[in-house]
Amino acid sequence: MKILLVKLSSLGDVVHTLPVVQDILAAHPGAQIDWVVEKAFAPLLTPLLGDGVQRVIPCELRRWRKAPFSAATRIAWRAFRHELQSQSYDAVIDLQGLTKSALVAWLARLAPGGKRYAMANQTEGSGYEAPTRWVADVAVTLPARSHAVVRGRELAARALGYTPVTRADYGLNRPPALTDIEQSAPETIAFAHGTSRTDKLWPLENWIALGRQLIAHGYQIVLPHGSDDELATSRAIAQVLNTAEDKAAVLPRLALDQLTQQLAQCAGVIGVDSGLSHIAVALDLPHVQIYNFDTAWRTGPLPATTAGEGARQRSVFAQPCPTVAQVWDAWLACRSPDRHEGAA
Numbered sequence: 001m002k003i004l005l006v007k008l009s010s011l012g013d014v015v016h017t018l019p020v021v022q023d024i025l026a027a028h029p030g031a032q033i034d035w036v037v038e039k040a041f042a043p044l045l046t047p048l049l050g051d052g053v054q055r056v057i058p059c060e061l062r063r064w065r066k067a068p069f070s071a072a073t074r075i076a077w078r079a080f081r082h083e084l085q086s087q088s089y090d091a092v093i094d095l096q097g098l099t100k101s102a103l104v105a106w107l108a109r110l111a112p113g114g115k116r117y118a119m120a121n122q123t124e125g126s127g128y129e130a131p132t133r134w135v136a137d138v139a140v141t142l143p144a145r146s147h148a149v150v151r152g153r154e155l156a157a158r159a160l161g162y163t164p165v166t167r168a169d170y171g172l173n174r175p176p177a178l179t180d181i182e183q184s185a186p187e188t189i190a191f192a193h194g195t196s197r198t199d200k201l202w203p204l205e206n207w208i209a210l211g212r213q214l215i216a217h218g219y220q221i222v223l224p225h226g227s228d229d230e231l232a233t234s235r236a237i238a239q240v241l242n243t244a245e246d247k248a249a250v251l252p253r254l255a256l257d258q259l260t261q262q263l264a265q266c267a268g269v270i271g272v273d274s275g276l277s278h279i280a281v282a283l284d285l286p287h288v289q290i291y292n293f294d295t296a297w298r299t300g301p302l303p304a305t306t307a308g309e310g311a312r313q314r315s316v317f318a319q320p321c322p323t324v325a326q327v328w329d330a331w332l333a334c335r336s337p338d339r340h341e342g343a344a
Helices: 011-018 017-026 039-047 071-084 099-107 133-134 148-160 202-216 229-239 254-263 277-282 325-335
Strands: 003-005 034-040 053-059 088-094 109-119 138-140 188-192 218-221 248-250 268-272 286-291 313-317
Touching: 003 017, 011 039, 011 071, 011 133, 011 148, 011 277, 017 148, 034 039, 039 053, 039 254, 053 071, 088 099, 099 133, 099 218, 109 133, 138 148, 138 313, 188 202, 188 229, 188 277, 188 286, 202 218, 202 325, 218 229, 229 248, 254 277, 254 325, 268 277, 268 325, 277 286, 286 325, 313 325
Parallel strands: 003 034, 003 088, 034 053, 088 109, 109 138, 188 218, 188 268, 218 248, 268 286, 286 313
Antiparallel strands: none
């Protein structure tokens, strides 16, 4: 069975869709899966190549629509369409539910008897556009209030006739256990402070106060960034935390697959609602996700009561934003039981 998954963006949405690959392979071990995704997020799928995903087909719809009639766009579009249509599929599953993903699903070639599947309805808090169901041969009705991970898994399961496995498996492997010498080194916590939405940010002074608490408990801090603004924030945090000694390091700008590997080496991640935080969940790292809006039920770590998931990951919501004490308490709660720390 050849299956095409269409989930183009954004980073968090792509991460939330990763368990669909392992679900399909568990139900159909011989399945060949291709995935269409925005080029910027394609490196996230690199670990799945040859181990679940046969082809990652990158596109740049976000860039192309800015200059749709330029020669460069026309050339790139033809190349993308040629690659997309080089194979035919038994099932094309639009997991995005937008006009752009419906277009990609419509362009894909079906094998004899093949079908296109998509969502029949909008779910609460998520984008949805009518062309997705117009293009589909089968439109699947989903519960109106669905977590992003659950929604994608349910759509694929209904399309291909299986029941999802109990626990979400994102397919991103953690590194092997540390040696005794490596374990003696200070544990590292990543601060995923960056987000494309300023109303999701956590105050700079809170990051500094939390960093001081973590350093006082023997941790070191690493500070990733994906833009010039985020780099400036990382440097500002590090400058204050390194007043006495170097305990905070600003990471270089890394490709998405390299950044994922870097996070996998950390003892945990604390971050705002962002793609990087969702990668921490996918890696099953101890993780606290900070919310200024009551939307964690839709995109945050699944609660511990849901299929045994989420014990190592917590979301914290408050307005205008959670306090340092609330985030610290959540960090203590999500740490593995073999580490005992007192409040600072």
